[in-house]
Amino acid sequence: MNMKKNIIKRLVQFIPVLIGITFLTFSLMYISPSNPASVKASAGGITPSKEVVEEIKEEMGLNRPFLVQYVSWLGNLAKGDMGSSYITDEPVIDKLMVALPYTLKMAFLSMAITLIFSVPLGVYMAAHKGGIVDFLLRIFAFIGNALPNFIIGIFLLYLCSYKLGLIPVLSTGGWIGVILPSLTLALVMSTRYIRQIRAATLDELSKDYVIGLRARGISEHNILFKNVLKNIMVTVITLTGISIGSLLGGTVVVEMIFNWPGLGHLVMEAIGKRDYPIVQGFVVWLSVAFMLVNLLTDISYTWFNPKIKEI
Amino acid sequence: MENYRDEILRVENIVAGYGNMPIVRDISFNLKKGEILGIVGESGCGKSTLIKAVSRINGLNTDILGGKIFFEGQDLTKISNEDKRRLLGNDISMIFQNPEASLNHSRKIGIQFTETIRSHRDMSKEEIRCRIGEIFESIGLTDVDRILNSYPFELSGGMAQRVAIALAMVLKPKLILADEPTSALDTTIQKQVIDELLALREKFNTTMVVITHNIGVVSKLANYTGVMYGGRLVEYGETEKVLKEPIHPYTKALLGAVPKLGGELPVGLAGRPPKFHELKDGCAFCKRCAYAKEECECFDNKVTQVESNHRVICLREA
Numbered sequence: 001m002n003m004k005k006n007i008i009k010r011l012v013q014f015i016p017v018l019i020g021i022t023f024l025t026f027s028l029m030y031i032s033p034s035n036p037a038s039v040k041a042s043a044g045g046i047t048p049s050k051e052v053v054e055e056i057k058e059e060m061g062l063n064r065p066f067l068v069q070y071v072s073w074l075g076n077l078a079k080g081d082m083g084s085s086y087i088t089d090e091p092v093i094d095k096l097m098v099a100l101p102y103t104l105k106m107a108f109l110s111m112a113i114t115l116i117f118s119v120p121l122g123v124y125m126a127a128h129k130g131g132i133v134d135f136l137l138r139i140f141a142f143i144g145n146a147l148p149n150f151i152i153g154i155f156l157l158y159l160c161s162y163k164l165g166l167i168p169v170l171s172t173g174g175w176i177g178v179i180l181p182s183l184t185l186a187l188v189m190s191t192r193y194i195r196q197i198r199a200a201t202l203d204e205l206s207k208d209y210v211i212g213l214r215a216r217g218i219s220e221h222n223i224l225f226k227n228v229l230k231n232i233m234v235t236v237i238t239l240t241g242i243s244i245g246s247l248l249g250g251t252v253v254v255e256m257i258f259n260w261p262g263l264g265h266l267v268m269e270a271i272g273k274r275d276y277p278i279v280q281g282f283v284v285w286l287s288v289a290f291m292l293v294n295l296l297t298d299i300s301y302t303w304f305n306p307k308i309k310e311i
Numbered sequence: 312m313e314n315y316r317d318e319i320l321r322v323e324n325i326v327a328g329y330g331n332m333p334i335v336r337d338i339s340f341n342l343k344k345g346e347i348l349g350i351v352g353e354s355g356c357g358k359s360t361l362i363k364a365v366s367r368i369n370g371l372n373t374d375i376l377g378g379k380i381f382f383e384g385q386d387l388t389k390i391s392n393e394d395k396r397r398l399l400g401n402d403i404s405m406i407f408q409n410p411e412a413s414l415n416h417s418r419k420i421g422i423q424f425t426e427t428i429r430s431h432r433d434m435s436k437e438e439i440r441c442r443i444g445e446i447f448e449s450i451g452l453t454d455v456d457r458i459l460n461s462y463p464f465e466l467s468g469g470m471a472q473r474v475a476i477a478l479a480m481v482l483k484p485k486l487i488l489a490d491e492p493t494s495a496l497d498t499t500i501q502k503q504v505i506d507e508l509l510a511l512r513e514k515f516n517t518t519m520v521v522i523t524h525n526i527g528v529v530s531k532l533a534n535y536t537g538v539m540y541g542g543r544l545v546e547y548g549e550t551e552k553v554l555k556e557p558i559h560p561y562t563k564a565l566l567g568a569v570p571k572l573g574g575e576l577p578v579g580l581a582g583r584p585p586k587f588h589e590l591k592d593g594c595a596f597c598k599r600c601a602y603a604k605e606e607c608e609c610f611d612n613k614v615t616q617v618e619s620n621h622r623v624i625c626l627r628e629a
Contacts, residue, residue, distance in 0.1 A: 205370075212413025214368050216427040216478065217400030226426065227415050306417055306462045 003302075007295070014291050018284065019074070025283045026070050029276045037062055039274045040086045060086075077284065083277035085270075092281035095266060099250070100285075103262035105178050106185070106255075107247035111240065113186035114193055119236060121190075122197025126205060127224055137194060144191030153184040153257045170259055181258040185251060189243055193236075200235040204228045233304040241297030248289040249282075317343040318383070319486050319518040320365075325378035327364035333376050334360040334587050335542040337612070340535070344485070345516040347508075349533030349550065351524060351565065355584045357542040358522045359408070362490050365520065366405050367395055382486065401431040401482050406489040410475030414463040420474055421459030424481060431482055446477045449514060450507040469500040476504065480511060487511075487519045493528060505531055526569050530554055535620075538562045541585055541595025543612060548621030558623045560600045594626060602627060 037057035041048035048056075057063055061072070076083060082092035125134040144152075160180060161169040167180055204210070205228060213223045250264025259265075263282060270278035301308045321341040328334035335357040342348055350358050364373040365380055367387050380387040382403060387395070399405075407413045414423060421443075428439050447455050450473055463471050479487065489508070493501040505528060511517050521532060529536050529550060536553040538546040538561060546559040557563045564580040571577075582599040594600070597607035607626050615628040 208407070208409070208412035209415045211368060211370050212407065212475075213415070214370060214396075215366065215399055215405040215407075215413065216430065217396045217398070218426060218430050219396060222426065222430070227418065231415075231417050304417065307464060 003299075007299070010295050010298075014288070017291065018287055021287045022074070022077075022280065022284060023070060025280060026073065027066070029279065030066055030069075032274075034274045036060065036086050036274060036276055073280070082281040082284065085278055086275050087273055092277045095278060096263070096281055096285060099261060099263045099266040102178075102260060103248065103250045103264070106182050106251070106260065106262060107244060109178055110182040110185035110189065111244060111247065113182060114189040114243070115236070115240065117186070118190045118193035118197055122194045123201050123224060123229065123232070125194070125198045126201030127220070129202065134198075138198075141191040141194045144187060145195070147188075148253075149184055149188045149251075150253045150257055152187050153181070153254055156180050156184055156187075157257065177258070177260065181251075181254045181260050184254050184258075185247070193239055196235060196239060197232060200232040201228060204231050230304055234301060237297055237300050237304070241293050245290045245293045248293070249286045318381075319344055319346075320520070321379075321381040322365060323379045323381070325361070325364060325380065326376040327360060327373055327378075328376060328587075329360075329372055330374065331376070332587065333542070335364065335539075337614075338378070338544050340537060340544070340547060342486075342518050342520070342535070344518060345512055346535065347512060347519040347521060347533045348535045348537060349521050349523060349529035350537045350539055350544075351526060351529055352539035353524065353565075353584050355586075356539040357587075358524075358539050359490055360542075361539070362405075362488050362520060362522050366399075366403065366488050368399065368405065369395075397431065400427055400479075400484075402484050403486045403488065404479035404482075404484040406476055406479050406487060406492045408491045408494065410479075410492065411463060411468065411471040413475055414471070414478070416463050418462070419459070420461055420463060420466075424459065424478060427478060428481060442481060443477075446481050449510060450477055450480070451503065452477060469496060469503075472496060472500065472504070473507070476507065480515075480517075483515045483517075485518060487517055489519060489521045491522050491524070493523065493525065501525075501528075508532060526554070526566060538565065541590060542587065543595065543624055545596065545625070546621075546623045548618070552618070552621050558617060558621075558628060559596075559625050560602050560627075561596050564599075564601075594624075 035053070035057075037060060038048065038053045040060070041053050041056050061069060064072075073083065080093070082096075084091050085095060121137060125131075125137055128134055157169065157180060160166045167176055201224075210223060210228070213227060218227075248263075250262040250267065252264035252268050254260070255262045255264040256268065263285070267279060267282045269275075270282070319342055323339050325338045326333050326336050338361055340348060350361065352358050360373055363371045364375055365387075367375075367380070367390070369392070375388050378388075382398065387398075390398075414420070424443050425439055428434055428442065434442070443459065444455050447453070447458070452458060452470070452473055458466065458470070458474060463474070466474060476492070487508075492508070493504050496504060508519065508521070509532060512519065519532075521528070523529060533550045536546075536548065536550040537544045538553065538559060540561045546553055546557065546562045553562060554566065557566055568577050568579050580599060585595050585598070591608075592611075593608040594603075594610045594612065597603040597610075600607065604626070610626045610629075612624050613629055614622050614624055616622045617628060
């Protein structure tokens with residue numbers, strides 16, 4: 001009951017945050033030195049004359065005062081129209097919608113791989129602290145943490161595509177193509193997750209209630225999987241929430257390496273070409289995605305920690 | 312032979328501590344069915360270490376460095392982890408200094424009871440519910456369904472304490488180890504808990520070792536009283552004897568420090584118990600003892616049997 005009210009309240013709070021974020025990015029693009037009109041005019045490959053640029057500028061409404069431009073953009077956004085690309089004239093929303101499924105595919109696959117491996121491994125390492133598996137995985141996690149993801153990406157590409165020939169080097173956008181980029185992201189994330197989950201489990205295992213469980217003759221298996229696991233889920237969810245948020249924005253470097261046509265790829269290109277409506281549309285998507293993920297994270301805390309009753 | 316069959320716990324010359332550092336030394340006692348031993352002493356005398364060592368619960372970090380612990384004739388110092396798990400919670404239960412903390416705060420109390428019971432017995436839902444009701448009633452908890460449906464943090468402190476005690480009792484263990492079960496409670500609840508422990512002994516003939524620094528608790532509860540100082544059981548005997556005719560100067564000082572109704576506030580014993588790493592040979596108490604002589608510093612801490620069931624570690628009696 002209260003929960004429903006709180007969720008609605010949080011959703012309403014999205015609006016001012018969204019206005020703030022878009023206002024900031026809009027201003028930043030407004031003061032940036034490049035001129036969208038000349039970008040658009042020169043899209044054909046010829047240097048345009050001053051008059052042509054001026055004409056296009058007028059046509060695009062760029063001569064209007066800053067606030068008028070922003071408010072008109074905001075008004076269009078409220079109607080679901082994010083404007084059109086300066087370069088191709090395609091609606092921004094269409095371009096985002098083409099890239100989004102690719103990003104979602106990669107985000108969820110990499111997240112799933114990460115969780116499937118790091119939760120059991122982190123818990124296992126904590127339960128067998130100081131053992132050989134713990135030792136080896138800690139080295140792995142340490143190295144993985146120190147390596148940037150493009151190194152891992154290139155290495156995987158070299159190994160799986162070039163040496164073993166399992167996966168085509170150039171992605172076709174299908175399910176085969178999503179494996180390597182997801183694996184790259186998952187490897188990098190797992191190194192961080194494993195360490196954090198191991199630490200959270202160790203922390204949990206040192207608590208009094210674990211001694212209490214042992215004093216009641218509960219088996220170590222049940223202590224770990226029925227008691228401790230539930231309590232470390234809050235840590236897992238926090239980590240997942242943060243990761244999902246940034247994954248939904250696409251991952252520029254990995255998408256570039258694997259030529260994966262997701263949002264990161266799209267926005268990188270748009271920035272390079274000063275295609276501001278696309279950048280602006282991307283910012284809107286990213287803010288909404290982040291806020292939604294945060295809301296879901298907060299809601300799911302209440303499932304695992306009964307002390308948290310409200311969000 | 313008859314007596315031996317009734318024996319529940321026998322502790323023989325236990326030396327225990329953390330790592331290689333002995334804290335408690337040469338502790339021996341044995342308890343029969345239904346007997347309660349109270350162990351008193353100031354903070355830092357090794358009381359908690361002793362009970363933790365006896366419980367043999369993994370994760371308490373107490374190591375047995377010597378001696379033996381027999382539970383119904385089975386040596387607990389040589390037992391496998393799985394055999395130990397089967398005993399703990401079933402035949403041997405522990406009540407902690409802060410019992411509430413022994414509950415998992417993210418699971419409902421009912422589940423925690425079921426989990427404990429199912430870890431040891433094959434009981435149906437109805438039998439479990441019935442057993443919980445019986446235990447709750449015996450320690451004065453009404454409102455069984457509401458409690459079972461609550462999380463531990465939703466109960467008041469005293470109620471959570473009793474729930475934790477009920478959880479320790481639910482399988483009717485033969486031995487309860489209680490580490491200051493009352494010190495975290497206010498006086499009215501303290502009395503209730505003592506009454507409950509006594510009621511449990513009446514009903515189930517439970518043997519108990521109760522650690523406390525409250526002489527009143529011991530006099531009300533215990534058949535036997537052990538006084539600990541510097542990690543040794545400096546005086547041990549029937550409660551009546553130890554409290555009425557104390558022999559060891561430390562026991563006398565401890566009893567002298569108990570305030571009496573209508574009397575003046577007693578002066579406590581000067582000084583503090585020795586830190587374990589400063590302990591040298593000789594009597595640990597001699598620095599604070601009114602009767603100390605030079606020989607006390609090289610006393611070999613020999614146990615003197617004063618009467619059949621009353622012994623003391625003191626040079627004056629040796």
